[in-house]
Amino acid sequence: MTYTIKDVAQRANVSTATVSRILNDQGGYSEKTKRKVLNVIQELDYYPSGIARGLTNKRTDTIGVLVPNLTSSLITEFLNGIESVAHKIGSSVIVCHTESHGIKTMKYLQLLHEKRIDGLILASTLLKKEYYDYIVKMRVPVVLLSAYSEFPVPYVTANDYEAAYTGTKYLIQKGHKDIGMISGNKEEWIAGNLIPRVEGFKSALSDYNIPFYESYIEYGKFSIDDGVTGLKHLLNRVPDLTAIFAENDEIGMGVLSAAYNLGIKVPEKLSVIGMDDISLCKFMSPPLTSVSLSHNEMAEKAANLMFKMINSATEVSNCILDHQIIERLSVRSQ
């Protein structure tokens, strides 16, 4: 049975205009009348516009998540982590996909604002000033996941520079000296800043007195395809590479695939290490060694932080998680 505003007014013994005023938060009624009307609204489960419920307890029990990419395995793993926390708490999760696109991102921020979410997580999103200005206006808790910002927005992330340093050092300690890197898109990072994973790679080489040449780095985007073409380009330029440091696991998967099709045995002829440790790594042939950035924990931490802010409006601290090498079968000693 669907109730109308008239049913609410009748049962609360007030005029429909009063119910309207209460729903639109306009004043002109007593607190007692407001409580009475809100009780009836809850009893009847009446909601003219999906808003009454939000007004009755100031919560919608819905959070929003903006993600740049829905087909990235890492992002879907982030979503899994966020949802497991949200569902325990009884909150629904709305996922919107921005493609790292400025206009789309603004549109979805506005949409989520209109839909009156309790809180927002921005996953792997570079926080532009335009977004920051808008989320300030939204007045809901916001947490950055796997991203860092100069703006005062709490974040949960990893130290990309150190993780890349660790991964490269691992290859060096296995005896590799001719190490190529396939990196994601330069422009995805903060304009004018250094790319942390590339810098970590260079620093490790430098600390172990291995010369660095620009030709040892190939820039693509972050997809499997970029690993495929990246390996081909690198080997054309530097046929003697014995190891590849892939900036993420999807690039690493592309390297494994290209190596298979080129008849290059991994790890016998070429060692490959990825980063992120997505769940697909262990199912590759060979299983892909990777630098784990504890992404599952990262996503859960970001969600917990956001709910803490929703529930207590307290300040929270940023969080930078540790990383570790997950050894599988794609790297061998040189």
Next chain:
Amino acid sequence: MTYTIKDVAQRANVSTATVSRILNDQGGYSEKTKRKVLNVIQELDYYPSGIARGLTNKRTDTIGVLVPNLTSSLITEFLNGIESVAHKIGSSVIVCHTESHGIKTMKYLQLLHEKRIDGLILASTLLKKEYYDYIVKMRVPVVLLSAYSEFPVPYVTANDYEAAYTGTKYLIQKGHKDIGMISGNKEEWIAGNLIPRVEGFKSALSDYNIPFYESYIEYGKFSIDDGVTGLKHLLNRVPDLTAIFAENDEIGMGVLSAAYNLGIKVPEKLSVIGMDDISLCKFMSPPLTSVSLSHNEMAEKAANLMFKMINSATEVSNCILDHQIIERLSVRSQ
């Protein structure tokens, strides 16, 4: 600048109560007044509760998508297809993840109802009576994607039975007789009904006079892990299998992974075919042959159908898409 209901009333030269009544669709005002107020609301971009905008044109330019699983590659590919259509039209997409869980599904249906979506796509969801009853109440266009229903809800899907028949026939024509199948969860399918992909597999064997034994089928769920354990169980029972028909590509990927770790060469010692033709197939080692069910086209068709219903309120026809074998390197002639 944020406007209040008072600004709207003032600029439209009516009382705030009139604006309220218009927003709540209560009547008691002329069409002319309504138009005037709605114009001002649009001018000021005023929305007290995310609803006014919906009322002004009866649209929210937002669609909802319910998916059972966010980490399944197939589902993320569906979402890509839906979003590409929605974004061209200028509609936002809200994605909610039900885990095929009845209570969560109902909760998300209610949520999307409250959020006033223009239309809904249910991807790979078994339409229970409870859901059907609710979506009738929602009074928005609904399309089933990769699912079929007895209820009068339009669907876009493939013929799973015939696709499985074709995949099995392909292995038979390559000379295989000892073919194992790894199937998804029996209970995911309509209770009491036959599992279409299993039935297609059995029919092909029967038509080519190959005896069928229950021990040749392993039931798991639909994940890569199920392919890994499935292959081990099957080979324990039937060591002489020369080919595996995997009910979906993720199971197929698990079979490739288990074979690699067991030292069984694919396709030299074991041929493997998957189904769905997800984009990961071509990156496997070896690249996985699969029965394509045109999922990208399927998702786009479902989205186009839904927008057609939103725009014209016309009846639409169900759509069953063709399938085809995508030959790669994981099957060889026996």
